[in-house]
Amino acid sequence: MAQYRVVSGSVALITIQNPPVNALRAAVREGLFNTIKRASSDPQVRSVVLSGHNGTFCGGADIKEFGNVSLPGPHLVEIFQLMEDLVKPVVAAIEGFALGGGLELALACHYRIGHSKAKVGFPEVNLGLFPGAGGSQRLPRLVGVPAALDIIITGRHVAAGEALKLGLLDRVIDQNTVDAAVTFSKIQKCTSPPISGKPLDNHRLGNRPCPPLENMDAFFEEAMKRVHSRARGAVAPITCVQAVRGAATLPFHKGMELEKMLLGTLFNSAQAQASQYCFFAERAGARWSMPSGARWDTCKAKPISTAAVIGLGTMGRGITVALARAGLSVVAVETQEHQLAEAQRAVSRMLKGGGRVSYSPDLQAAAEVDLVVEAVFEDMAIKEKIFKQLSEVCKPGTLLTTNTSTLDIDRLASCTRDPQLVVGMHFFAPAHIMRLLEVVYGPRSSPEAVATAMQLGKRMGKVSVAVGNCTGFVGNRMLKPYLEQANFLLEEGATPELVDAALEEFGFPMGVFKMSDLSGLDVGWRVRKEEGLTGPGVTAGQPMRIRHGRRYSPLGDLMCEEGRYGQKTGSGWYLYDKPGGRVARSDPWLRNFLEQYRARHGLVARRISQQEVLERCLYALINEGFRVLEDGIAASPQNIDAIYVFGYSWPKHRGGPMFYASQVGLARVLEGLNHYHQAHPDVPHLEPCSLLRRLVASGSPPINKWSEVVKGHRSQL
Numbered sequence: 001m002a003q004y005r006v007v008s009g010s011v012a013l014i015t016i017q018n019p020p021v022n023a024l025r026a027a028v029r030e031g032l033f034n035t036i037k038r039a040s041s042d043p044q045v046r047s048v049v050l051s052g053h054n055g056t057f058c059g060g061a062d063i064k065e066f067g068n069v070s071l072p073g074p075h076l077v078e079i080f081q082l083m084e085d086l087v088k089p090v091v092a093a094i095e096g097f098a099l100g101g102g103l104e105l106a107l108a109c110h111y112r113i114g115h116s117k118a119k120v121g122f123p124e125v126n127l128g129l130f131p132g133a134g135g136s137q138r139l140p141r142l143v144g145v146p147a148a149l150d151i152i153i154t155g156r157h158v159a160a161g162e163a164l165k166l167g168l169l170d171r172v173i174d175q176n177t178v179d180a181a182v183t184f185s186k187i188q189k190c191t192s193p194p195i196s197g198k199p200l201d202n203h204r205l206g207n208r209p210c211p212p213l214e215n216m217d218a219f220f221e222e223a224m225k226r227v228h229s230r231a232r233g234a235v236a237p238i239t240c241v242q243a244v245r246g247a248a249t250l251p252f253h254k255g256m257e258l259e260k261m262l263l264g265t266l267f268n269s270a271q272a273q274a275s276q277y278c279f280f281a282e283r284a285g286a287r288w289s290m291p292s293g294a295r296w297d298t299c300k301a302k303p304i305s306t307a308a309v310i311g312l313g314t315m316g317r318g319i320t321v322a323l324a325r326a327g328l329s330v331v332a333v334e335t336q337e338h339q340l341a342e343a344q345r346a347v348s349r350m351l352k353g354g355g356r357v358s359y360s361p362d363l364q365a366a367a368e369v370d371l372v373v374e375a376v377f378e379d380m381a382i383k384e385k386i387f388k389q390l391s392e393v394c395k396p397g398t399l400l401t402t403n404t405s406t407l408d409i410d411r412l413a414s415c416t417r418d419p420q421l422v423v424g425m426h427f428f429a430p431a432h433i434m435r436l437l438e439v440v441y442g443p444r445s446s447p448e449a450v451a452t453a454m455q456l457g458k459r460m461g462k463v464s465v466a467v468g469n470c471t472g473f474v475g476n477r478m479l480k481p482y483l484e485q486a487n488f489l490l491e492e493g494a495t496p497e498l499v500d501a502a503l504e505e506f507g508f509p510m511g512v513f514k515m516s517d518l519s520g521l522d523v524g525w526r527v528r529k530e531e532g533l534t535g536p537g538v539t540a541g542q543p544m545r546i547r548h549g550r551r552y553s554p555l556g557d558l559m560c561e562e563g564r565y566g567q568k569t570g571s572g573w574y575l576y577d578k579p580g581g582r583v584a585r586s587d588p589w590l591r592n593f594l595e596q597y598r599a600r601h602g603l604v605a606r607r608i609s610q611q612e613v614l615e616r617c618l619y620a621l622i623n624e625g626f627r628v629l630e631d632g633i634a635a636s637p638q639n640i641d642a643i644y645v646f647g648y649s650w651p652k653h654r655g656g657p658m659f660y661a662s663q664v665g666l667a668r669v670l671e672g673l674n675h676y677h678q679a680h681p682d683v684p685h686l687e688p689c690s691l692l693r694r695l696v697a698s699g700s701p702p703i704n705k706w707s708e709v710v711k712g713h714r715s716q717l
């Protein structure tokens, strides 16, 4: 766990060994503690080099251990103090990553030498924590308060070059870092005085004061304000500011006491648990499986080096950029010439002149590519035609994928020669930025096609999740009842401002109505027309607020009929200063429109609380999540949560909808749904699904045990 060797005559080389990232689990901590003591008492040893096995220094504390009430083995704070107090110089040799507790370990060393490709950082804030093993107190003393606060609050990875400039690393080298560190620790031997004889006090960060900061109060006030406005209810970023303020104002030992107290408030908090759950949910998608039994570890991906993107609207352009950035050679196809020229300019701008992209108005240009992503208008007839053509044009074996967000993958597959080569690759706007990729398999998609799309997602840096084929797949299928509830709430007396405020307070960056205005109300309108829910032929003679015997809100359709498509037309649920404007203002027209609508339909507006908004919107979405699990469309609640966190900006500190349900308590969610369904019996999305009932009947097991109930449930279908 921590290997000890004496090298070069007098240097104790301690190597952390815990693949894959050398996380500091109990056995490693034990090993470090013992080897530091050994180096201290070994008369042969004059200096110490600390390194990580297999090209990675250390990925920090072992997150898997965090669930334990008290962590076994020696505590990191104790180990780091032991190391800092050593009278022999300790040099950290940093290759790969030094993150979280890994960087705290390096800061407890007297010197830090990094490889030029190394990355350091404090990502704890993403886990609902802050660097609570001395990092919040040592880093500001080394690099100053503003730089330290930035690194701690953002959780970003700092490249070696920047770390050197900040003084976080003493040296950056391109050669073998351990060899360099060993030499460094002895280098003064040839000259004088030897490094091992130098007083080390100035290199013990706990002994140093923080570099002074002018206008400190104003600095921290401003920082706190900024953090509050961005944190969306997350507590950890606020604690980061409090801890760094402690470093700036208190002696080290007092700062350490403050750090301990602050960490105590976060360590087992609901937010920390949710954020840590998200860490593992993000990675769980890579271990995909299909109902056929095909799995990530038994299926091989096809090599892909060339791709074509068909349709260069906003999505097609983003997808082109994402593929080009992943190193693929891309042919971008758009039949409308003005759109093609515009897209070429936009893509070049986004790629800043890099990437290998060629442009063509002709589908024939896709003849030789390994993979196609179709990203045209959301219209089944057009897509079917394109898939038929692609099947004729492309070389045998080309993977044909579609970016459709709702349409039937299998219907598209049936237009092709090789339906097993068809899968969905559902990107999220903006496609070159949003992390999520839903890889949708139809009943005939081959495991190899799924493996290839998943592998490509990884190359693009996406969180890829394999899901089954149904209307809306996972994300949009669950979004439908959420949007529906929001519209019903407007009918019943709420305003877009009230609904959005409740959701934003929950932690979404944007409420549902602001989000609809941003993405365009016409998008959903087109889908509803495609589904036969609205349109001249459908509505004639039908009651406006009922479809197929269920409650329906035509509010979105009426808005579109008024030409209010959202930001792009300068008005939607809100008013904007101009078409394309971004700042939403309340619109008196809308208030009036809603009043007239309610009067026309005999609806009496009532006072609606933020709690009702949250429960109706979120519980309806969660209920559909249980149905998605029940139907086998998603393989696990973790996959659903990853989809929501990385594709729909569900707040990470709430852990995703299914985790949120488990934290609220399944019985409470069930009770809430029962209550709202009784009040709205014509809304089937509010009727608790049978899996939720069964889970509650089984005593509401923890989320990692749900699969057992799901399996039992499926076998009875």
Ligand SMILES: CC/C=C\CC(=O)SCCNC(=O)CCNC(=O)[C@H](O)C(C)(C)COP(=O)(O)OP(=O)(O)OC[C@H]1O[C@@H](n2cnc3c(N)ncnc32)[C@H](O)[C@@H]1OP(=O)(O)O
Pocket: 020, 021, 023, 059, 060, 061, 062, 063, 064, 076, 097, 099, 100, 101, 102, 123, 124, 127, 129, 131, 132, 133, 280, 283, 284
């Ligand atoms: C008292 C509090 C003291 C200290 C606080 C901390 O130190 S908290 C931990 C801070 N560290 C981090 O947040 C780093 C987390 N890890 C990463 O960001 C990445 O894993 C990393 C190191 C950049 C490497 O990325 P890469 O893409 O190469 O690998 P991947 O993420 O897929 O990870 C590989 C497997 O390792 C598991 N893992 C990674 N880090 C940890 C960790 N710190 N603890 C436990 N496990 C970790 C990860 O889950 C992967 O597992 P797998 O089973 O293969 O999915």
